[in-house]
Amino acid sequence: MEENTTIFGIRTVIEAIQSEKNIDKIYIQKGLSGPLLQELQSLVNKQEYNISYVPVEKLNKLAQGNHQGVVAKISPVKFRDLEEVVQESLEKDGTPPLFLLLDQITDARNFGAIIRTAECCGVDGIIIQSKGGAPVNADTVKTSAGAVFKIPICKVNHIKDAIYYLQASGIKVVAATEKTSSTLYEQDFSTPVALVMGSEGKGVSSSILKIVDENAKLPMFGTIGSLNVSVACGAFLYEIIRQRSSPLNSEGKI
Incomplete structure (x- = not known):
C-alpha cells in the first residue's frame, strides 16, 4: 500500500509512469508545450490516464515547488486486474x-x-x-x-x-x-x-x-x-x- 502522494515536474511524472506507479490523476497546465511535454503526452495517451488541463493557479495550490506545469496524484491503493x-x-x-x-x-x-x-x-x-x-x-x-x-x-x-x-x-x-x-x-x-x-x-x-x-x-x-x-x-x-x-x-x- 502506498501513501497518498502528490508529485510534480514533467520528468518526475514521466518516471512515475514508466515505473508503473498507481497514478490516479494528472494535472497539466493549459497551453503548455515543449518536447518533454510531448513525451509525457505520448505516455499518458497510451494508457488513458485521468487528465485535467487546468490554469497555473490550480497547480500552484496542488504543489509547493517548481511543478513545471505538471502535477500528479499517486493513489494510496493498488488497483486490481x-x-x-x-x-x-x-x-x-x-x-x-x-x-x-x-x-x-x-x-x-x-x-x-x-x-x-x-x-x-x-x-x-x-x-x-x-x-x-x-x-x-x-x-x-x-x-x-x-x-x-x-x-x-x-x-x-x-x-x-x-x-x-x-x-x-x-x-x-x-x-x-x-x-x-x-x-x-x-x-x-x-x-x-x-x-x-x-x-x-x-x-x-x-x-x-x-x-x-x-x-x-x-x-x-x-x-x-x-x-x-x-x-x-x-x-x-x-x-x-x-x-x-x-x-x-x-x-x-x-
Missing part, C-alpha cells in the same frame, strides 16, 4: 458474485461512502473508469473509513468493455436508473449480479443503459426526484442482501 477479480469471485464457494460499477461518480466523499457500504455488503469488487471519475484521495479514504483498503477496486479504460466481460462471464448487469418502470423489488438478485450506479448529475449514461441486462429504480414518494447516489447505492445493495438471505416462497419467488 478485473479479469483476475472476476475469476476469483466465480471460483469461491457460497454467495453468488456481486460487483459494483461506477459510471462517472465525481465526488470523492460519495465515492468513499459507496466503498464503505460496498465492503459492508460483501461486494466482490468495484469497477471504475480511468477517466472522468473521482480520484482515490484522502477524502475518499477517510469517508470510506478504511474500506478502500479492504475491497478490490478495478480501474478500466471503458466501463462498456467491463460490462461486456461481466456478461460473458455469466454475470447479469443491472443499472440503477429512474428511466424505467421496473423497481428493484421486481428484480431477481439471487444470481451473479453487477450493479451500475450513475453520476451525481446525469445518472447512468444512455449508452450504458442500452447494453445492460436490466434497469431498475427505487420507488419515490416525495417531491424530490432523486436520492444521493451513495444512499441509493446502499438501498440497492441491501435489497440484494435481503433477497440472498431470504428463503424462496412456494412460487419460487423471493
Whole structure:
C-alpha cells in the first residue's frame, strides 16, 4: 500500500509512469508545450490516464515547488486486474458474485461512502473508469473509513468493455436508473449480479443503459426526484442482501 502522494515536474511524472506507479490523476497546465511535454503526452495517451488541463493557479495550490506545469496524484491503493477479480469471485464457494460499477461518480466523499457500504455488503469488487471519475484521495479514504483498503477496486479504460466481460462471464448487469418502470423489488438478485450506479448529475449514461441486462429504480414518494447516489447505492445493495438471505416462497419467488 502506498501513501497518498502528490508529485510534480514533467520528468518526475514521466518516471512515475514508466515505473508503473498507481497514478490516479494528472494535472497539466493549459497551453503548455515543449518536447518533454510531448513525451509525457505520448505516455499518458497510451494508457488513458485521468487528465485535467487546468490554469497555473490550480497547480500552484496542488504543489509547493517548481511543478513545471505538471502535477500528479499517486493513489494510496493498488488497483486490481478485473479479469483476475472476476475469476476469483466465480471460483469461491457460497454467495453468488456481486460487483459494483461506477459510471462517472465525481465526488470523492460519495465515492468513499459507496466503498464503505460496498465492503459492508460483501461486494466482490468495484469497477471504475480511468477517466472522468473521482480520484482515490484522502477524502475518499477517510469517508470510506478504511474500506478502500479492504475491497478490490478495478480501474478500466471503458466501463462498456467491463460490462461486456461481466456478461460473458455469466454475470447479469443491472443499472440503477429512474428511466424505467421496473423497481428493484421486481428484480431477481439471487444470481451473479453487477450493479451500475450513475453520476451525481446525469445518472447512468444512455449508452450504458442500452447494453445492460436490466434497469431498475427505487420507488419515490416525495417531491424530490432523486436520492444521493451513495444512499441509493446502499438501498440497492441491501435489497440484494435481503433477497440472498431470504428463503424462496412456494412460487419460487423471493
